[in-house]
Amino acid sequence: MGEPLRQAEIVALAKAFAPGPPARGLLLEAGFPPESMPSAFGVLSTDFWSMVAEAVTTGHVLDGRCRLMVAAAERLPANEVFVRSAAECRGAFGNGVLRVLVVGAQPHGQQRLRADRELRAVLEAAELGHLQVDSRPAAAVTDLRRLLDHPADVLHLACHGDGGDLLFEDTTGEEQRVSAVELARTLTTYRDHGRVRLRGLVLGSCHGDQAITPLKDLAAEGVAHTGILDDDCAVAFAGHLYRELRHAAGLASAAVLAARHTVLEDDLCQSLEDGLVVWPRPSREG
Structure with a gap:
């Protein structure tokens, strides 16, 4: 099992990265294989990122939450949710x-x-x-x-x-x-x-x-x-x-x-x- 995305993080991702190319680009950057990405066709942004959160929780991608938060913070360094989560993330600095x-x-x-x-x-x-x-x-x-x-x-x-x-x-x-x-x-x-x-x-x-x-x-x-x-x-x-x-x-x-x-x-x-x-x-x- 992986560390789950927090609700504030899911909301922030939904606001910043719409389903389609923006979300796909972030997921690829964070190391998510294409087969682990949910379909973006006909889904709301919050629903899409909730499905991503399920993949993170089930451990489809090692250290998936931290990878996402670091990648999102690098793209949007003014976003307090992403930056705070990336800073707190032990996978970013505390481990390895x-x-x-x-x-x-x-x-x-x-x-x-x-x-x-x-x-x-x-x-x-x-x-x-x-x-x-x-x-x-x-x-x-x-x-x-x-x-x-x-x-x-x-x-x-x-x-x-x-x-x-x-x-x-x-x-x-x-x-x-x-x-x-x-x-x-x-x-x-x-x-x-x-x-x-x-x-x-x-x-x-x-x-x-x-x-x-x-x-x-x-x-x-x-x-x-x-x-x-x-x-x-x-x-x-x-x-x-x-x-x-x-x-x-x-x-x-x-x-x-x-x-x-x-x-x-x-x-x-x-x-x-x-x-x-x-x-x-x-x-x-x-």
């Missing part, structure tokens, strides 16, 4: 191995960055067995093509931020300035034509909040920071963030926990917690 791509850059002439130490903190967290980490140090923006060959659940960018720009490296190690808008255009192309589906995005850069607006729709959950990031605090935060993904409801919740633990380790990191930006905002239980 999470694939992380860490892309770091330290152009010549820029203040020394902690990208290598940040990667080490992520790798140390991965020793707990819940992460599979791939990395691209000294990265040009074209290194994001790695996502096409080796899909990742979370993209972690450890680079300098300057206003709405992120700083990568060119072939000589010099600064390659890329606007968040241009970066979002690249990731959108990968999503639409390369089947890249990011569950989470981490902007490990100073002033990351100034770059998130065009990037928010590219992942169901994300993390950024306001202001200047202290190197030691950022490294500690990265380690805590990926350790917390073992049991947190999602990336946003893990980030809130990680920020608190970072301050408990070093109260000089209070500005990191105060300047933490996550989307969507985790709901409080209880």
